[in-house]
Amino acid sequence: MLLNGQEVNWETSPNAFEHSMSITCVVLNQEAEYTLENVVIGVFDSEQTCVGSGATNTYFPPISANLGFITIFGNQFQDTYTVKVLIDEVVYPAGIIAFEANGVLGTFDAPLIITPFFAGCTNELALNYNSAALDDDGTCVLINEGCTDPDAFNYELSANTNDGSCIPKYFGCYNSNYLEFNELANFGAQEEYCFTEIIFGCVNDCFVEYDSLANNDNGTCLTSWKSAYLDAVTFNQEVNMILQVDLVENWNIIGFTKFEPIDLDTAFDCIVEKIIIVKDNSGNIFLPFYNFNGIGNLIPGMGYQIKITDSISSFSFCD
Numbered sequence: 003m004l005l006n007g008q009e010v011n012w013e014t015s016p017n018a019f020e021h022s023m024s025i026t027c028v029v030l031n032q033e034a035e036y037t038l039e040n041v042v043i044g045v046f047d048s049e050q051t052c053v054g055s056g057a058t059n060t061y062f063p064p065i066s067a068n069l070g071f072i073t074i075f076g077n078q079f080q081d082t083y084t085v086k087v088l089i090d091e092v093v094y095p096a097g098i099i100a101f102e103a104n105g106v107l108g109t110f111d112a113p114l115i116i117t118p119f120f121a122g123c124t125n126e127l128a129l130n131y132n133s134a135a136l137d138d139d140g141t142c143v144l145i146n147e148g149c150t151d152p153d154a155f156n157y158e159l160s161a162n163t164n165d166g167s168c169i170p171k172y173f174g175c176y177n178s179n180y181l182e183f184n185e186l187a188n189f190g191a192q193e194e195y196c197f198t199e200i201i202f203g204c205v206n207d208c209f210v211e212y213d214s215l216a217n218n219d220n221g222t223c224l225t226s227w228k229s230a231y232l233d234a235v236t237f238n239q240e241v242n243m244i245l246q247v248d249l250v251e252n253w254n255i256i257g258f259t260k261f262e263p264i265d266l267d268t269a270f271d272c273i274v275e276k277i278i279i280v281k282d283n284s285g286n287i288f289l290p291f292y293n294f295n296g297i298g299n300l301i302p303g304m305g306y307q308i309k310i311t312d313s314i315s316s317f318s319f320c321d
Contacts, residue, residue: 012044012055012088019075021052021103027114029058029087029096032136036067042088044117045074045099053083053101054303062110069113076300079103092132094118096183129162156186181217206285208305212255227257231303255307260319263299270321273310281307 016022031169037058042274045054046111052075062069076119080103085096107109108114122135128142148161154168174187175195184197203216204223210230245259258269266288270277281286281303286296300306300319 012042012052014052014054014075016075018075020077021079022073022075023101023105023107025054025056025070025072025074025106025114026108026110026114027058027072028065028067029070029116031117032120036065038068040068041070041088043070043072043096044086044088045072045083046086047076047081047083064111065113069110071117074099074101076101076103082315085116087116087117089221091160094120120284207255210257210305212302212305214253214255222313227305230257231259246316249308249310249317251310251313253307253309255305257305258300258302258319259298260302264302264319266295266297266300267302269319270308273314273317276310276312276314278309278311280309 007131009080027043029041029043038061038104039058039169042057043056044052047053053076054072054157056072058068058070060069060071061249066110076083078101081100081101082103083099085099087094087096096116099114117154120138120315121133121139122132123130123142124135124138125131125144127145129145130141132145145163146158146161147165148158149156149168150161150164151157151168153171155166155171156169156211169188171189172184172186173190173195174184175182175190175191175192176187177183177196180196182198184195187195193310198217199214200218201216202205202218202220203213204211205216205219206212207214208222208226209223212228218254247256258264260269266280267274269282270290274284274290280297284299286298288295288297297306
């Protein structure tokens with residue numbers, strides 16, 4: 003038997019008990035009159051084990067009501083049991099019975115009166131509304147809509163009615179300041195998914211504004227090395243100046259500002275003892291320590307990377 007989604011077992015195993023007791027009873031209905039209905043009655047011990055059951059299925063004309071005959075069992079001479087009744091698939095508590103071995107409660111003329119407690123939640127808007135209850139017992143649970151799926155991203159512990167708003171968990175980086183950002187992600191330890199913080203700048207090393215730390219182009223690549231060279235040539239021709247640049251220890255990026263190509267060995271001869279490596283934009287290299295020149299000539303307007311051991315002030319290409 004299923005009641006409100008839970009199985010109700012009101013069966014008894016007489017062979018498991020040493021003593022018994024007989025009961026002749028009637029059940030009061032909600033108008034406090036003897037019932038004419040077939041009402042199921044169950045008797046339970048302190049561990050809620052059914053120790054006897056029956057039903058008011060015998061009509062007795064002198065009292066114009068249905069009588070019930072129940073045999074209850076026990077392993078002690080005396081005990082106290084609780085009584086429940088089942089009416090229209092709703093279980094109601096109905097007081098207690100004092101068990102006595104070989105005892106008899108009730109007769110045809112004076113049956114034991116079982117009085118169900120017809121109380122429950124009478125609020126029709128409540129989750130546990132009981133249409134059979136006459137008296138509100140304060141147990142109403144108000145409906146709280148929300149996501150009731152504990153595996154969902156927006157699970158609400160207080161919700162008791164699913165409103166269809168549950169959002170699945172998507173593991174990933176949801177911090178838009180990182181390259182690994184996933185607009186679908188909403189869950190997960192961010193240190194496990196976000197690794198590369200976004201640095202805006204010019205990412206094209208063919209431009210003067212190139213930033214070796216940048217990983218996200220922000221449109222600041224404005225002046226190509228060729229344009230810079232042509233501007234420098236024009237400027238030098240107008241003011242008859244030689245461009246000079248300060249080089250820092252470690253990596254630098256410089257543009258070749260001479261008017262004509264010059265062999266790299268000649269162009270850097272005056273600082274060769276401080277040069278570790280020079281690279282062009284094709285990946286060719288110059289390694290003075292090994293007397294290796296894989297670049298050849300420096301080309302006007304092109305940019306080069308140079309790594310040096312010490313800083314150099316006011317450097318201009320050697321003649």
